[in-house]
Amino acid sequence: MLKSKVEKAERLSVAPMMDWTDRHCRYFHRLLSREVLLYTEMVTAPALVRGGALHLLEYSPQEHPVALQLGGSDPSELAEAARLGARAGYDEINLNVGCPSDRVQSGAFGAVLMLQPDLVAECVAAMQEASDVEVTVKCRIGVDEQRPEETLPAFLARIRGAGCRRVTIHARKAWLQGLSPKENRDIPPLDYDLVLKMKRDFPDMHISINGGITTLQQARAFLDAGLDGVMIGRAAYHDPASVLAEADPVIFGTGMRSDPVEVVHRMVPYIEAHLAEGGKLHQVSRHMLGLFSGQPGARAWRRMLSEGAHRPGAGPDLLLAALDEVAPDHLSQAG
Template identity: 90%
Template sequence: MQINQHARLSCAPMMDWTDRHCRYFHRLLSREALLYTEMVTAPALVRGGALHLLAHSPQEHPVALQLGGSEPRELAEAARLGAQAGYDEINLNVGCPSDRVQSGAFGAVLMLQPGLVAECVAAMREAVDVEVTVKCRIGVDEQVPEEALPAFLEHIRGAGCGRVTIHARKAWLQGLSPKENRDIPPLDYDLVLGMKRAFPDMHISINGGITTLEQARGLLDAGLDGVMIGRAAYHDPASVLADADPVIFGTGSRSDPADVVRRMIPYIDAHLVQGGKLHQVSRHMLGLFSGRPGARAWRRMLSEGAHRPGAGPDLLLAALAQVAPGQVSQAG
């Protein structure tokens, strides 16, 4: 399956959440969905030599590296390092509204400089053979999205970018916190759908406020090429990812959450042998049984026990035993 097909459903890059342990766990739930790293800044890789930020497991593929930056040559070098590390796609962040990102002159503030974004995309594409993509907003601050977004897409398409993910909200760089920017600006799905009609040759995915596979199917049926889900995929991964392969991709069957817990054991064992801690992995699994009988006991046991010295797979299995028998027995 080509990476554009995997992009029919993707898990959004989320700082402090979509680390390598989270991605390994998500991959056990869905073989097909495209996974993204947390944003990694180009200066950290190129100037800081923080190549450990590129570490990932072969089992994570297809997996994309999201980069933050605004200097074309530096982004090109960071993209090259990412491609050498084995990532299937390099994505440029033009959507993050955090103060830290603004001070570095990248993220959503780049919506104001589409020409510079085009230069960055062109430099990155020249440096790597894997696909270079962009994740953006519909606009920032006083921009009129109906004018700013098509102009932005024209620029990046002209630089050779064929795939873009659009967070269907404005970002207010002044007056709203990053958290508020995820919820307060209104969603405009119609504008993103209009961009697909205006740019039929581009692969356009939509992000923002999507919580169910039913919503995702509706947006795909409406003509979009892909749907990216963030917080819902993290907090209730089974509801989004366990059914993703049959529902979105027409492959395989539903993943059984209890079986996924058991399949995480060898990974956790290896992590502990290398000096890691259980909670570094298990924190991403707290929502696995969300809304199901026994979910509260599962969360409580892991939350309270995973930080304790010597905590290991036995705790995970004990927590699994707290889930209603019907859930566990599905693993067969």
């Protein structure tokens, strides 16, 4: 069976991250990699359905393939949100069952749903019925006192029975009591072996792994071990050149390494259009601070953008001036 374009793209994806993976970030990331699957920040179903916040669905056509991540726990509300996402043209609709926060206005959502696999299955089925776009799930290996080696396979079997064929597993538990969302990203131990076992136990499911992965070499190792995809979060955001600029040749076997300097120049028309619509430079440039991470001139690049992008009238000239601060020996190596 031929793989779909989005399924191929999920060989490497950038994790949905609140306050980070907005549409400006995704446009920038797409210039670095033509192949990776990009995800929105989590958008709650109540915000779309009850709040009418359809601006949360805005994106640039150049971002494809791009997935919409939804949060919620009401099947009918999630179904309507999925319908709106499909109408907006997203390539995938993903249900968040991993965020370590247990309440929004609509009630339980995120990782707490690991405790209610029947409800998750009902949500998945309703979302699929409402949309022609594939519905996927992002989850944890378990929460609180659950025994992941028992509850995770039962959870996967339940959502597979509801028609879910693709899942991304964050290889940590979420502790809903006692740890903050930030602490839940680092403190619970990683259990990569369990995720690998799930791929062996559910060979018909497309399983991606997430959590603590920082390099393409790690990603390749997981793919070579039999997993279908790898999701990288903070490393892709803070050091995008090392992860995304190299991704197409290293992970997908296509194209060449992206030139970070060229990407800066290609961001200029996008920034000009954003400013013409009343936007501010820092709304875009904040996502670009790590572009030259670890390279000569990176500190000056970050400083100029951090200090200047908020100032009235800041525009592409500041971006190009900051680029001039990047050391010449780095410029000669770019490409």
